[in-house]
Amino acid sequence: METKLWLPTTENLKSAGKILRDGGTVAFPTETVYGLGANALMPDAAKKIYLAKGRPSDNPLIVHISDFSELEPLVAEIPPVAYRLAEAYWAGPLTMVFKKSSLIPLETTGGLDTVAVRFPAHPVARELIRLAGVPIAAPSANASGRPSPTATEHVIEDLNGRIDAIIDGGREGVMGLESTIVDVTTPTPTLLRPGFITPEMLLKVTGELETDRVVAAKSVQEAGGEGYVPRAPGMKYRHYAPRSPLTLVSGSGEKVISYINEKTVALQKEGKRVGVIAAAETAPRYLGDEVKAVGLRTREDTIAKGLFDTLRAFDSLKVDAIFSEVFFDNGLGLAIMNRLLKAAGYSLMIL
Ligand code: TXA
Ligand code: MG
Numbered sequence: 001m002e003t004k005l006w007l008p009t010t011e012n013l014k015s016a017g018k019i020l021r022d023g024g025t026v027a028f029p030t031e032t033v034y035g036l037g038a039n040a041l042m043p044d045a046a047k048k049i050y051l052a053k054g055r056p057s058d059n060p061l062i063v064h065i066s067d068f069s070e071l072e073p074l075v076a077e078i079p080p081v082a083y084r085l086a087e088a089y090w091a092g093p094l095t096m097v098f099k100k101s102s103l104i105p106l107e108t109t110g111g112l113d114t115v116a117v118r119f120p121a122h123p124v125a126r127e128l129i130r131l132a133g134v135p136i137a138a139p140s141a142n143a144s145g146r147p148s149p150t151a152t153e154h155v156i157e158d159l160n161g162r163i164d165a166i167i168d169g170g171r172e173g174v175m176g177l178e179s180t181i182v183d184v185t186t187p188t189p190t191l192l193r194p195g196f197i198t199p200e201m202l203l204k205v206t207g208e209l210e211t212d213r214v215v216a217a218k219s220v221q222e223a224g225g226e227g228y229v230p231r232a233p234g235m236k237y238r239h240y241a242p243r244s245p246l247t248l249v250s251g252s253g254e255k256v257i258s259y260i261n262e263k264t265v266a267l268q269k270e271g272k273r274v275g276v277i278a279a280a281e282t283a284p285r286y287l288g289d290e291v292k293a294v295g296l297r298t299r300e301d302t303i304a305k306g307l308f309d310t311l312r313a314f315d316s317l318k319v320d321a322i323f324s325e326v327f328f329d330n331g332l333g334l335a336i337m338n339r340l341l342k343a344a345g346y347s348l349m350i351l
Contacts, residue, residue, distance in 0.1 A: 004165040005156070008124045012167070017131030019164050025052055027141040027155045029169030031122040032093045032179050032195070033148040033308070034155050035064070035138030036163060037129075040074075043107040046137055052162040055144040059234045060110035061137040062095050062179070063117050066129035071117060074135060076101050081206055082184045088205045091121035093175065093196040097183040097232075108137050110233060118179055124169045139234075140178060141166075147240045147308035147343070150176050154312060176305035177335050181232050182209075191215055192232035194335040196304070215338060216329070220346050240343035242314040242322060244275065248344050250326040251351030253282065259351055260323045261287045267321060275314050277324035279303070290317045300332045307336060311343055 006012035008029075016026045020037055023045045027036045036052065038045035040063040050057045065071060068086060071078065075098035082096055100115035109115050120126060129136050140148035143158040152168040159166075180195030182202060190210040191199060203209050214230040217223035223230075230236050249256045264274045264287045276288035279297035294310045295302030314322055324344070329337040341348065 001161060001164065003156075003160050003163055005152075006165055006167055008127075008167050008169050010127075013124070013128050013131050016128055016165050016167055017133065020128070020132040020136060021134055023048075024164040025049060026128070026165045026167065027149075027159060027163060028125055028128050028138075028167040029122055029152075029174055030064075030120040030125040030138075031173055031175055032120075032177060033150055033174065034141040034152070035125070035136075036141035036155075036159065037064070037132075037136040037138040039132070040064075040108050040135040040137035041103060041105065043105040046105070046107040049137065049139060052159055053139065053142070053144045055139065057107075058110045059139075060112050060114075060116060061108050061139050062181075063104065063108065063115055064125065064129055064136045064138050065117060065119050066126045068119065070135060071098075071119075073103055074101055074115060074117060075099060079184050081189055084205050085182065085184070085189075085202070086119070089197050089201070090119040091126065092119075093121070093179040094118070095179045095181045095193075097181065097185060097192070099185055112233075114183075114185060116181060116232075122169070122173055124167060128167065145239060145241065147311045148178055150174050150305070150308050154309075157312075174305075175301070176308060177339060180335070183231060186210065190231065192230070193235060194338050196332060196335065198331045198334065200331065216334060218341065218346070218348060223346070240308065240311055240339055241345060242311050242343065244314065244319050244322050246277075246311075246322045246324060246344040246347065248324050248326050248340060248348045249351065250348060255351045256325055257282060257285050259349070260325075261285075263321075263323065264288050272320040273318060275317060275319035275322040277310055277314075277322065279325060279327075282325065288319075288323070290314070290319055297327065300327065300336065303327055303336055304332060307339060 180197040283293040
């Protein structure tokens with residue numbers, strides 16, 4: 001099929017809304033990453049998403065709404081804590097898991113009796129959902145397994161010819177990591193995926209918080225081993241991985257730089273090409289063939305914004321191995337390290 005590439009004019013958003021309502025697929029910007037939308041109430045529309053992405057169909061989709069009032073029909077109940085979280089962080093990069101109502105087909109939830117709902121803040125996403133007039137199921141708009149898209153070019157790279165339209169909203173207002181997911185069906189709210197709404201921010205509202213073991217895991221074992229099924233099923237799949245093996249190196253700054261440079265020189269002697277992912281502050285110190293500054297260590301939001309772009313960039317650069325610095329693992333850093341560790345398949349060298 002021919003994929004239309006549209007700027008977010010009112011006229012184009014109306015046409016895209018109609019495509020969605022009628023069962024088609026449209027990629028659009030949100031404040032986290034680009035999403036691939038389809039009508040959440042139509043079982044066949046969800047199937048089109050799975051097909052376009054090459055995604056396993058037991059991985060449930062997040063349902064997006066454009067107003068709080070659209071939540072009630074989709075869920076069996078709204079626990080008090082969900083009202084408080086919505087009050088504090090909606091519209092915004094927070095997804096909540098509820099018991100689903102019968103309106104939501106099992107195709108959308110990967111067979112689960114719960115549904116994840118998000119109310120995005122990005123003006124283009126909100127307007128598109130409003131004009132579609134139906135709730136919109138939308139995973140990240142990448143081919144399954146690849147880093148989530150933070151720009152229109154990434155969506156074109158992965159999905160051109162496989163979906164009906166792409167709304168080109170540029171990079172403006174795209175923060176770069178997927179939403180925080182919290183399950184509010186449990187007695188204590190449970191963090192299933194870390195994101196911009198940090199544990200500290202959640203605790204301020206909920207007073208208590210459990211955390212699924214995959215969230216802060218530093219190894220496959222800590223993540224529950226190969227057989228463990230995380231409560232957000234998508235967290236189990238190998239994800240974001242660049243095509244060349246990625247190793248994270250942790251330790252005091254100078255040690256990390258010497259270690260990576262020694263490894264680099266040794267590999268280069270064997271005729272290999274080496275990539276390095278580093279903070280902008282230390283990037284000039286590396287000897288790798290391709291050194292990418294992902295963002296400023298002192299500004300974690302810039303690392304969040306650059307991370308997926310950097311991982312993706314390495315797929316078109318010919319390197320045999322990639323080394324990366326690690327970042328703080330609290331606050332927003334928890335989300336950054338969660339994505340980096342998954343990209344590395346938990347390959348972490350501690351000096
Ligand atoms: O920021 C985001 O959330 C982006 C934008 C497009 O909104 N969407 C996104 O969707 O990241 P996706 O499909 O790439 O990730 C959805 C995650 C998966 O890990 C999935 O398993 C989990 O949400 N999920 C969806 N429904 C769930 C449910 N009912 N219970 C537990 N986890 C669920
Ligand atoms: Mg995804």
